[in-house]
Amino acid sequence: MDTAATLPPPADERVAALRGFNRFYTRRIGVLHERLLGTGFGLAESRVLWELAHLDAGSPGISAAALARELDLDPGYLSRLLKGMKSRKLLRTQGADADARQQLLSLTAAGRRAFAPLDTRSQAQMGELLAALPEAEQRRLLQSMQTIEALLGERPVDxxxxxxxxxxxxxxxxxxxxxxxxxxxxxxxxxxxxxxxxxxxxxxxxxxxxxxxxxxxxxxxxxxxxxxxxxxxxxxxxxxxxxxxxxxxxxxxxxxxxxxxxxxxxxxxxxxxxxxxxxxxxxxxxxxxxxxxxxxxxxxxxxxxxxxxxxxxxxxxxxxxxxxxxxxxxxx
CATH class of the missing domain: 3.40.630.30 (Gcn5-related N-acetyltransferase (GNAT))
Incomplete structure (x- = not known):
């Protein structure tokens, strides 16, 4: 005996359920707040700080175009965002070794100091969410999140x-x-x-x-x-x-x-x-x-x-x- 029937196209109620989950989760982790986790940064700025703080050791930086692709942000919007962060002396730019015309972004010392409390508070927030659940429910939550990422993320073709x-x-x-x-x-x-x-x-x-x-x-x-x-x-x-x-x-x-x-x-x-x-x-x-x-x-x-x-x-x-x-x- 067997079953392999094809699912029908997503019904309106499924779309509504997915949108409802998005509203719940963004509210639950506080990304709708103008300033994330009580810092002076919004969500987009926080993601930029995170990406630059986690560049490979010894990396000279990342170009604005590559950063836009990584974050899936409009290049024009990202350019304005980076301009504001540079004015706050959080970022620096330098020419790439292979092509001095290409400018690479990285964090200044001030940028790393600004990122540290944001990273610490985010870690604490996620720890509190997990600590409220028993061990079995923590594992279930993490597996469910990984399932969502696997289904909605890019799948390898090979x-x-x-x-x-x-x-x-x-x-x-x-x-x-x-x-x-x-x-x-x-x-x-x-x-x-x-x-x-x-x-x-x-x-x-x-x-x-x-x-x-x-x-x-x-x-x-x-x-x-x-x-x-x-x-x-x-x-x-x-x-x-x-x-x-x-x-x-x-x-x-x-x-x-x-x-x-x-x-x-x-x-x-x-x-x-x-x-x-x-x-x-x-x-x-x-x-x-x-x-x-x-x-x-x-x-x-x-x-x-x-x-x-x-x-x-x-x-x-x-x-x-x-x-x-x-x-x-x-x-x-």
């Missing part, structure tokens, strides 16, 4: 923003819970589907043979040694449903799932490809899977990977009228 790993303690419970929640939300399937997933997962654990069976978890790495699960798939020895007898040479792909937040990243296709790679290595002759006709995105993944539809059967399960499908992929 590698996927996730890895595949083997299952470990806690993953099987996650597989069951997320299948139940996602299918209930997107397809209105009832608790009997979650019970089926629980039985399949339990059988996997009880019968697990690492030479011929595997589970992969797609995970987005986060800091603090943690990760966010994005999807999963199982490859097991196929068995006859009626008597549980092994079908020699046949593997079964089961429980493919992709989190809604990870769709469009190629997670589902990569999980299916990993199943094929493992099955060939383990000596299987073909892979079989069971799915439903309404799981369109997953069916598209199977078709693209070379699976063929071999049988259909209408049935009423999980509180819905469904059409079951069997797909197979010969491994040659």
């Amino acid at each position: 590698r996927p923003p996730y890895l595949l790993r083997a299952h470990r303690p806690g993953d099987i419970g996650w597989v069951i819970a997320r299948h139940g929640a996602i299918y209930a939300d997107e397809y209105h399937w009832d608790l009997r589907f979650e019970a089926l997933v629980a039985r399949i997962a339990a059988q996997f654990v009880e019968r697990f043979d690492a030479r011929r069976e595997a589970c992969w978890i797609a995970e987005r790495p986060l800091a603090l040694g943690q990760g966010e699960n994005l999807g999963c798939v199982f490859l097991v020895q196929a068995r006859r449903d009626d008597i549980g007898e092994v079908e020699p040479g046949v593997a079964q792909l089961r429980l493919l799932l992709v989190e809604p937040s990870a769709r469009g990243m190629g997670v589902g296709a990569r999980l299916v490809a990993e199943c094929e790679r493992f099955a060939r290595q383990a000596g299987y002759q073909r892979i079989r899977l069971w799915t439903q006709s309404n799981l369109l995105a997953a069916r598209a993944i199977y078709a693209k990977a070379g699976y063929q539809l071999t049988g259909t059967e209408p049935h009423h399960s999980f509180g819905q009228d469904l059409v079951a499908e069997v797909w197979e992929r010969a491994l040659g």
Whole structure:
């Protein structure tokens, strides 16, 4: 069973929720105040001070154009900002060694003295926010922030923003819970589907043979040694449903799932490809899977990977009228 349906475009309520979060967070950390953290600097000036204070050791400075790109500020606005900071003797400029016409910015001694209390107060403010939360909630907060940064930040084009790993303690419970929640939300399937997933997962654990069976978890790495699960798939020895007898040479792909937040990243296709790679290595002759006709995105993944539809059967399960499908992929 699987789900990889494409999310609809962001609805008005989602946009409103994101805007509401922005208002909450900017108010919570005080960036709307004219003078940040009780200093004589606004938010933009504070960011300029921070960037210049954290230049690499021995760096002669940074050009105004590079600083504008780093802060994503309008060059004209930044120029006016820098002019005011220079008049307060917080900044100095010097010609670059390679091109004296290019002026590099750096902090003066006065600029570093001005930045010190701003940095100290910011550190204290963030420490107070964290100290108000228990350890588990601190970790949850930091992981959530890292998730936001990963989703909204620039993504590397040379590698996927996730890895595949083997299952470990806690993953099987996650597989069951997320299948139940996602299918209930997107397809209105009832608790009997979650019970089926629980039985399949339990059988996997009880019968697990690492030479011929595997589970992969797609995970987005986060800091603090943690990760966010994005999807999963199982490859097991196929068995006859009626008597549980092994079908020699046949593997079964089961429980493919992709989190809604990870769709469009190629997670589902990569999980299916990993199943094929493992099955060939383990000596299987073909892979079989069971799915439903309404799981369109997953069916598209199977078709693209070379699976063929071999049988259909209408049935009423999980509180819905469904059409079951069997797909197979010969491994040659």
